[in-house]
Amino acid sequence: MSNAKQSSVNRLKSNDAGRHLISDYWDRIFTANERNAQVVWYNGAALNPIFQAAGLEWAHGEAFAARLSAQRLEKSAQLAAQEFGYVGELCSYARTHLGAALLAKQAREKFDKGIVDNADRDDLAARLPMPNFIVNCYAGCSTGQQWDDFTHRLLGKDIPIFNVSLPFLWGNRADAGYLKGKEWEEASDYVADQLYKLIDFIEVQTGRPFDWEALREGMTHIKQAAEIRREAMAMCANMPAPATFWDWIASVAHINFLPAGPELVDYFSKIHEEVAQRIASGESAIKDEKYRLYFDGIMNWNKLGTLAKLFAERKVAVVAGRYTHKPFWQEPQLIDTDDPIRGMAQHYLLCPTNHGFQTIKDFTKNDCEFYGLDGIVFHSTRTCRAFTGPQQMLARAMKKEMGIPSIFFEGDVADESFYKGELLESRLEAMLEAIDVRRSRNFIASN
Amino acid sequence: MSKSSVEAFQVMKNVAQHPDDYLTQWKNRHQQPVIGIFPMNFPVEIIAATGALPVIIQDSREPISEGNTILAEFYCGFTRSIADQTMKGQLDIFDAFMNADHCIQLLGAVDVVREMLSDKPVYFEHLIAAMDDSWTKDQVQTKIHAFIAEAERVTGTTISDEALTRCIESNNKNRQLLRQVFEARRNGDAQFSPGELQTMIVSSMIMDKDEHTALLETVLAEASTKPRDNRVRLHLSGHFCHAPRVELFDLLEECGAVIVDDDLYTGSRYISTDVKESLAPRAALADWYFARNENIPCPTRVQKTVNWDEYLINALENSGAEGVIVLMAKFCEAHMFYYPELRKALEANNIPHLLIETEHEGMPEETFRTRVEAMIERIRRKSSSRTTAKELAQ
Ligand code: SF4
Ligand code: SF4
Numbered sequence: 001m002s003n004a005k006q007s008s009v010n011r012l013k014s015n016d017a018g019r020h021l022i023s024d025y026w027d028r029i030f031t032a033n034e035r036n037a038q039v040v041w042y043n044g045a046a047l048n049p050i051f052q053a054a055g056l057e058w059a060h061g062e063a064f065a066a067r068l069s070a071q072r073l074e075k076s077a078q079l080a081a082q083e084f085g086y087v088g089e090l091c092s093y094a095r096t097h098l099g100a101a102l103l104a105k106q107a108r109e110k111f112d113k114g115i116v117d118n119a120d121r122d123d124l125a126a127r128l129p130m131p132n133f134i135v136n137c138y139a140g141c142s143t144g145q146q147w148d149d150f151t152h153r154l155l156g157k158d159i160p161i162f163n164v165s166l167p168f169l170w171g172n173r174a175d176a177g178y179l180k181g182k183e184w185e186e187a188s189d190y191v192a193d194q195l196y197k198l199i200d201f202i203e204v205q206t207g208r209p210f211d212w213e214a215l216r217e218g219m220t221h222i223k224q225a226a227e228i229r230r231e232a233m234a235m236c237a238n239m240p241a242p243a244t245f246w247d248w249i250a251s252v253a254h255i256n257f258l259p260a261g262p263e264l265v266d267y268f269s270k271i272h273e274e275v276a277q278r279i280a281s282g283e284s285a286i287k288d289e290k291y292r293l294y295f296d297g298i299m300n301w302n303k304l305g306t307l308a309k310l311f312a313e314r315k316v317a318v319v320a321g322r323y324t325h326k327p328f329w330q331e332p333q334l335i336d337t338d339d340p341i342r343g344m345a346q347h348y349l350l351c352p353t354n355h356g357f358q359t360i361k362d363f364t365k366n367d368c369e370f371y372g373l374d375g376i377v378f379h380s381t382r383t384c385r386a387f388t389g390p391q392q393m394l395a396r397a398m399k400k401e402m403g404i405p406s407i408f409f410e411g412d413v414a415d416e417s418f419y420k421g422e423l424l425e426s427r428l429e430a431m432l433e434a435i436d437v438r439r440s441r442n443f444i445a446s447n
Numbered sequence: 448m449s450k451s452s453v454e455a456f457q458v459m460k461n462v463a464q465h466p467d468d469y470l471t472q473w474k475n476r477h478q479q480p481v482i483g484i485f486p487m488n489f490p491v492e493i494i495a496a497t498g499a500l501p502v503i504i505q506d507s508r509e510p511i512s513e514g515n516t517i518l519a520e521f522y523c524g525f526t527r528s529i530a531d532q533t534m535k536g537q538l539d540i541f542d543a544f545m546n547a548d549h550c551i552q553l554l555g556a557v558d559v560v561r562e563m564l565s566d567k568p569v570y571f572e573h574l575i576a577a578m579d580d581s582w583t584k585d586q587v588q589t590k591i592h593a594f595i596a597e598a599e600r601v602t603g604t605t606i607s608d609e610a611l612t613r614c615i616e617s618n619n620k621n622r623q624l625l626r627q628v629f630e631a632r633r634n635g636d637a638q639f640s641p642g643e644l645q646t647m648i649v650s651s652m653i654m655d656k657d658e659h660t661a662l663l664e665t666v667l668a669e670a671s672t673k674p675r676d677n678r679v680r681l682h683l684s685g686h687f688c689h690a691p692r693v694e695l696f697d698l699l700e701e702c703g704a705v706i707v708d709d710d711l712y713t714g715s716r717y718i719s720t721d722v723k724e725s726l727a728p729r730a731a732l733a734d735w736y737f738a739r740n741e742n743i744p745c746p747t748r749v750q751k752t753v754n755w756d757e758y759l760i761n762a763l764e765n766s767g768a769e770g771v772i773v774l775m776a777k778f779c780e781a782h783m784f785y786y787p788e789l790r791k792a793l794e795a796n797n798i799p800h801l802l803i804e805t806e807h808e809g810m811p812e813e814t815f816r817t818r819v820e821a822m823i824e825r826i827r828r829k830s831s832s833r834t835t836a837k838e839l840a841q
């Protein structure tokens with residue numbers, strides 16, 4: 001191996017180089033009211049290309065909650081939500097964002113009364129600009145829709161709200177499956193139709209015609225970026241893995257809600273290049289890779305560094321995961337850049353919480369096979385019932401059908417009080433030992 | 448109460464407590480399928496119109512063991528109980544399952560049913576939850592047609608408009624009778640305890656409606672009004688998909704309260720709305736879905752013009768309830784979202800209230816008792832002519 005001095009975690013440098021794209025985006029959001037820009041709050045699906053083409057600023061609720069947690073600045077928002085009466089078992093993304101909405105509303109009221117200056121809002125959680133309207137488009141999880149409804153209610157019920165309803169891909173018929181069957185086609189049409197209505201709504205809100213050319217252009221960049229990203233991810237089937245799940249986590253913001261433009265394509269091209277170079281030079285994402293695992297569960301934003309280190313120190317490359325590999329423009333071939341709405345609608349339906357168990361099982365199996373994985377770590381995400389729903393069945397099926405072992409640990413998206421680190425460590429070590437035993441048995445059997 | 452009335456009530460009680468015995472007998476008698484329905488918005492008339500029996504699946508009182516190995520422990524008790532019953536073979540009596548509701552925890556449980564009982568049809572069409580949109584009505588109508596087609600497929604029986612109309616009428620009649628009982632309670636009649644009302648509702652969820660109506664008629668024919676005493680009047684709010692434990696009702700009464708109204712699913716919510724007989728039956732079933740949410744707002748739906756807090760304040764005015772016990776099934780997110788709004792409205796109207804979180808197993812009785820007593824004492828201090836729990840016991 002070329003890199004004798006590498007620490008246990010060897011992050012992609014191109015990710016670090018693209019960090020400024022995220023901070024630039026948030027800077028724009030935080031100054032939106034001062035610039036008299038129109039702001040939309042939204043949750044769930046990546047509607048941002050539509051907002052961008054409409055000349056809006058878009059603030060994604062989950063993304064803001066995730067950002068606060070990753071920076072360990074979530075507490076004030078969570079406290080505000082608690083004081084308002086939200087129970088601690090409520091989805092911590094929703095809880096944090098609703099708390100942030102309360103703080104931002106208070107700050108705005110004080111500002112309007114001349115009590116404080118906008119610059120006084122040093123609490124990041126209070127810095128969201130008030131929205132001109134809200135759009136909800138949440139796949140799978142019913143919590144997502146309730147959450148935006150309550151944002152609308154607690155901001156005073158007079159801010160317009162538009163709901164895009166995404167049907168759950170339940171799979172009632174024998175022909176149903178991932179990207180196929182009558183259900184899929186009908187749902188695609190139904191959502192596409194709603195997106196056209198959303199655009200009509202946006203035209204009313206902005207008072208100007210929608211810029212279809214801008215949408216086509218944006219989606220061209222997104223399609224390119226997505227293709228490059230998928231290719232780079234697929235290269236991680238290489239052993240040792242040139243990048244890990246944590247590298248893909250670091251680029252979720254980019255693919256999920258940053259502006260669509262040449263910078264996005266450039267950013268993912270650089271990642272692709274670095275991944276390819278690492279394969280060529282034999283450089284690995286973690287030191288002395290010995291085990292390869294899958295991560296199932298939504299991200300624990302409080303514990304990014306802790307988790308990345310914890311696995312790497314045990315020579316575990318977490319190579320892929322449901323959260324990183326199954327949403328976020330993952331089927332770019334569906335996008336027709338001349339007429340992008342239907343392909344966009346289809347991506348919104350493809351959120352990994354929007355499928356029945358059978359489909360989730362199928363794609364997890366495929367990923368485990370493709371990436372040559374030894375086991376699965378389930379993040380039993382305490383307040384996200386959408387991700388956790390099929391996990392126990394998935395663990396059983398993967399053991400039974402593929403012999404793939406798994407462990408569970410409890411944590412949460414944005415509430416670190418649920419994290420059980422010691423349990424994770426001891427279970428992980430036990431699983432790695434079991435993998436060792438299985439390997440030596442296989443080795444003996446093959447000789 | 449006469450012997451026939453006591454016996455009729457006992458039949459309802461037995462069905463509510465042991466649905467399986469009734470379902471086995473019903474199947475033997477009718478040689479028709481029994482279809483499991485998940486709460487809270489499925490129009491059961493569709494299934495009844497095929498000759499099959501629609502049964503709203505109940506939470507089991509049995510401790511959850513295997514259910515906790517297939518769903519996370521932080522799923523609501525109802526969903527874990529469904530998973531538990533599935534794993535233990537207790538849902539095998541059903542020939543198929545249908546669901547119209549989109550609560551993510553419920554979907555998780557229904558997916559367990561589908562996976563573990565893989566030889567049975569488990570059908571889900573999502574009755575769209577955003578009620579205000581211009582396309583919602585059409586979409587709901589489409590889903591009603593899809594349910595009808597699936598019911599026909601599963602039972603092999605074509606559903607005629609006449610059959611639908613007949614089932615709508617029989618369900619309406621059942622709801623109307625039950626509403627009479629609830630209305631009487633609201634107006635001061637204390638002849639039925641909250642536990643007895645729950646028995647009536649749960650048995651209605653399980654039984655053939657005509658049979659249930661006949662039992663109700665027998666019970667009500669002899670019922671005589673019993674004026675309620677002047678204990679503190681409470682409204683019970685919340686607790687969706689499954690029935691709260693009757694022990695909790697007893698505890699409230701022991702503390703010196705009398706329940707005068709509720710918006711529980713196994714209560715007023717279930718019977719709130721008739722299907723309009725003046726409309727064509729298929730259109731009427733779609734209309735029912737919207738009308739229900741306007742009558743008692745459902746926290747799993749979103750509708751700008753409908754506010755549960757306003758509904759609650761109105762309901763309190765109608766019943767004269769002096770306080771509210773909010774019963775929240777632990778981990779029920781739809782309820783968690785709504786609670787602060789309810790709390791604010793109650794506080795703004797100076798109405799004492801108490802949040803009680805319930806779990807499937809284990810009720811911290813003494814903790815609840817202390818909190819309930821404190822609340823009741825607070826209400827009592829406002830009005831000195833109250834009967835105390837001690838006086839009642841004498
Ligand atoms: S519970 Fe999970 S999927 Fe649902 S809104 Fe919260 S984070 Fe999103
Ligand atoms: S609505 Fe509440 S009680 Fe019903 S299944 Fe969902 S979480 Fe459970």
